[in-house]
Amino acid sequence: MSKDILKKAKAHFNEHVIGDLKSIEIPEWDTTIYYRNGTNFAQEAKVIELQNSGKSAEALVQVLINRALDKDGKKIFSDHQKAELMNSVDPAVILKTVTEINSNKTPSIEEAEGN
Numbered sequence: 001m002s003k004d005i006l007k008k009a010k011a012h013f014n015e016h017v018i019g020d021l022k023s024i025e026i027p028e029w030d031t032t033i034y035y036r037n038g039t040n041f042a043q044e045a046k047v048i049e050l051q052n053s054g055k056s057a058e059a060l061v062q063v064l065i066n067r068a069l070d071k072d073g074k075k076i077f078s079d080h081q082k083a084e085l086m087n088s089v090d091p092a093v094i095l096k097t098v099t100e101i102n103s104n105k106t107p108s109i110e111e112a113e114g115n
Helices: 002-018 041-052 056-067 079-088 091-103 109-113
Strands: 022-026 031-035
Touching: 022 091, 031 091, 041 056, 056 079, 056 091
Parallel strands: none
Antiparallel strands: 022 031
16 A cells, blocks of 8 residues: 555656756856756755755755756756856856746745645
């Protein structure tokens, strides 16, 4: 029985939380970044840990690493590039990109319930 429920839960996640690829143009980088609406707990945990440690800028870069995809749905950036993204890339562009990606994110339970 639990296998059936887990199978349904995973199907829901793939259809409704992750969903289809969306895209945004990044003119400063002369590129298009693709992303999906949702993320999984493993990705969210990294971001939450950084935020709770007072590392907001690093958390924003982590969101970019987690969410930025190419047209085939493959990650553009890796965790190994975090320092380079933080030190050698315009923070205003990262902030604008992450803000746009997050503005299309699946709402939290509280947001969905209107609380």
